[in-house]
Each structure stands twice: as C-alpha cells, then as structure tokens.
Amino acid sequence: MTPPTPQGEFALIRNSLTGLGAPRADVVTDVGDDCAITRVPPGLELAMSIDTLVSGIHFFPDCDPASLGHKSLAVGLSDLAAVGAEPAWATLALTLPQADASWLNSFAEGLHQLACYHRLRLIGGDLTRGPLSISFQVMGFVAAGQGILRSGAKPGDAILVSGHLGDAGLALQQLLSAQSASHSPITIDPRVRARLERPTPRVELGLNLRGLASAAIDISDGLLADLGHLLEQSQCGADIECKRLPLSDAVAAVVHQQDQWSLPLSSGDDYELCFTVPRDKLAAVHEIAAAIACPVTVIGSITDQHGIRLLAEDGQPWHPDAQHAELTGFDHFRPSSSASD
Incomplete structure (x- = not known):
C-alpha cells in the first residue's frame, strides 16, 4: 500500500x-x-x-x-x-x-x-x-426447490467440469518461484496469472444447469477435495479418467513433462464448477454450454462404490505413489498446506 x-x-x-x-x-x-x-x-x-x-x-x-x-x-x-x-x-x-x-x-x-x-x-x-x-x-x-445441491448425485451420472483445471495452481507455483529466485528471473505466464487473480465465476452456467444437473460444487480447494465433498453428501463414489481432464496448453506441458498431476487434481483457486448430470441430459448440457461459450468436459462417472478412483490413460486404476503424495486439496489447518483457497 x-x-x-x-x-x-x-x-x-x-x-x-x-x-x-x-x-x-x-x-x-x-x-x-x-x-x-x-x-x-x-x-x-x-x-x-x-x-x-x-x-x-x-x-x-x-x-x-x-x-x-x-x-x-x-x-x-x-x-x-x-x-x-x-x-x-x-x-x-x-x-x-x-x-x-x-x-x-x-x-x-x-x-x-x-x-x-x-x-x-x-x-x-x-x-x-x-x-x-x-x-x-x-x-x-x-x-423454491430448484437449488442445485451437493447431495443429488446418483450412480451412473456423468461427472463434468467447466473450463480448464490447474491454471491458478501453475500461476501460484510461478509466483512463488519468482519470489525465491536469486539469479535468473522466472517467467510468469500472464494467461495463468489472470486465472489466479481474476477468476471467472460460472454464474451463467450455474443458472442454466438448474433442472439438468443432479449435484454441483465449485472448485476452490482442488478437484479431488471438492469432488470428495460432493460425494460425501451424495453417499456415492467416482471414477475419474485422468486423460479427460481439461488442461490449458501451459498446464498440459507441465503435467506431461514433469508428471505434475497435482496441478489439475488438487491445486485450488480455479473456481470452475464440478457437477453431475444424468446421462440422458448430457446432450442438453453440451448444447447450453456451447450457446453460452462455456466449455464443459465429461471427466468420469458416479459409482455406488465409495471413494474416488483415478484411471490412467490406459484405463487401468492409478494408485499415486509417494511422488504424488500431494494429491490432496487445500486445508487451512493441515500443517503442510500451501496458500490456495
């Protein structure tokens, strides 16, 4: 100031x-x-x-x-x-x-x-x-009675997200690196920085999902954490296909070159919507998304088996190892949490 x-x-x-x-x-x-x-x-x-x-x-x-x-x-x-x-x-x-x-x-x-x-x-x-x-x-x-809650997802529903995942997390990484750099300057991508500092709330999409989406939550603490809240309220589970996660070019480059799946899966501040839709209403959702120019992507399915299962690009279950231990969402009171809300 x-x-x-x-x-x-x-x-x-x-x-x-x-x-x-x-x-x-x-x-x-x-x-x-x-x-x-x-x-x-x-x-x-x-x-x-x-x-x-x-x-x-x-x-x-x-x-x-x-x-x-x-x-x-x-x-x-x-x-x-x-x-x-x-x-x-x-x-x-x-x-x-x-x-x-x-x-x-x-x-x-x-x-x-x-x-x-x-x-x-x-x-x-x-x-x-x-x-x-x-x-x-x-x-x-x-x-009255038309609010989209976290508790309405049913097995068989498709899981969708709006926009791209991980841009804000990548911007945070770049800004933190720039702060700690002692010699060569760190390049900060202005497109992902804008996603961190000026997120777009998906209000128009939310309004149009009434009567179509069975459940919804916004992604503030990371996809896995926030989807987990939705699943807890709906008393069900999810299969997530990692290859379907919508990534910007900047995030895709980091994910594929450095294997940083934590960006799209657990970094916060994207403020996209994660929502579930009965399969017979998917066509209507895609039509609305196209009409309002808000991209949406099917990333998985709701299951009756509790928990979140990540599927690798070959369709087989992926069990993150110690290298990916950071695949959790932001928690203010977890000692190892970094700032992202």
Whole structure:
C-alpha cells in the first residue's frame, strides 16, 4: 500500500465504498444505515455464502488491488453459481492496515465492475483497522426447490467440469518461484496469472444447469477435495479418467513433462464448477454450454462404490505413489498446506 491519506473511516466508506454494483429495485436501504433492508420476491429462496481472504494466505500482499477486488467478490459468486442462484446483494467486511484511499478506490473499482456485470449491489458491511483481510457475504435468488445441491448425485451420472483445471495452481507455483529466485528471473505466464487473480465465476452456467444437473460444487480447494465433498453428501463414489481432464496448453506441458498431476487434481483457486448430470441430459448440457461459450468436459462417472478412483490413460486404476503424495486439496489447518483457497 502507498502512504496513508488523512481520511477517516466514514470518509473512506462514503467516498470509496458507497454505490458499488448495479442499482436494484429490491434494495430499500443500503450503505449508510445500521442495516440494509431488501425485498425477497415471492416464490424465491435466498442463497447465501461467505468467504474470507487473508493477505499472505489467499493472496500476495502486493497483489494489484483492482484484481483483488474482483477476486474477493468472484469467490462468493462462484458459490452462488454452484447452486444455480442469481446474484443479488453482497456485504463486505474489510480490514485495512492503514487508510489508503488510492488502494481502496482501485479495490472498489475491481469489485464494482464485476458486481455490475452480474447485477449485484453492495448493500453494507464494515471497515476496520488491522491486518489486511476481506470477507464478502453474497446473496442470490433461486426458485423454491430448484437449488442445485451437493447431495443429488446418483450412480451412473456423468461427472463434468467447466473450463480448464490447474491454471491458478501453475500461476501460484510461478509466483512463488519468482519470489525465491536469486539469479535468473522466472517467467510468469500472464494467461495463468489472470486465472489466479481474476477468476471467472460460472454464474451463467450455474443458472442454466438448474433442472439438468443432479449435484454441483465449485472448485476452490482442488478437484479431488471438492469432488470428495460432493460425494460425501451424495453417499456415492467416482471414477475419474485422468486423460479427460481439461488442461490449458501451459498446464498440459507441465503435467506431461514433469508428471505434475497435482496441478489439475488438487491445486485450488480455479473456481470452475464440478457437477453431475444424468446421462440422458448430457446432450442438453453440451448444447447450453456451447450457446453460452462455456466449455464443459465429461471427466468420469458416479459409482455406488465409495471413494474416488483415478484411471490412467490406459484405463487401468492409478494408485499415486509417494511422488504424488500431494494429491490432496487445500486445508487451512493441515500443517503442510500451501496458500490456495
């Protein structure tokens, strides 16, 4: 951050954090009152999620503030996408080490652009002094009984993912290597860095999966970890064909040259959707994905045998050895975890 400016808490809120996002008729009062007051339309249910991002854990302290504003909202929007909810409102609890109006204005612009794109309104929150951390609560609407849950997968369903896997993990590797490099500079691929710092929440896909997907979850902690949560809730298992995993050219090169399957299987921060679909609805899903220009890939099947089985390129079971012991998802309280959420 730059040196602090002589603005107090309420001036910062008034000048930087008021009026962000799209205007909405269902907002009665927003920033400026003790509570925001909103209207939930009849026949709809309210979907809510909250995420906290902490400096040095979820993002680098020198991360571009506009990108950070985008990402901190995007992670919540990804949760709404997973249940098929339409974004509506958000609240923000922001802790800053100092009153840096320039940094805050850039942060606000990043979140404002993404909020406007998804017709979401920032309706309240809190601003506090302390170590840099960001907590967004997002709220959205879904028709009564139409939310896509983690618990609906059935044996025989196809397992799909959106986009590519492992880009954010590769960017994190490159950034960490660049930080520790003492001599020759490390090349950081701008395409994968954008996937880490400005992820695309798959809101439109989630909305279109209502009535088609049997279960869904967003990939924040890694495919294996997040799919595991879905399987636990659905009380079933999965066969995953590694050769089907959708990889960008950059990730594919690392996977095939260095055998780093941890990138697509367990690195976090991709914020793609992993979802299950009955086989008779696959054609409709692919048609929708093509219409909204969001690639989706079938990577395996739901089974009645619990657990996740990885299948090698020859179709035989693959049992990761000690070299691949890192094939687990991110866990804040596991000592060996690296930062990726």
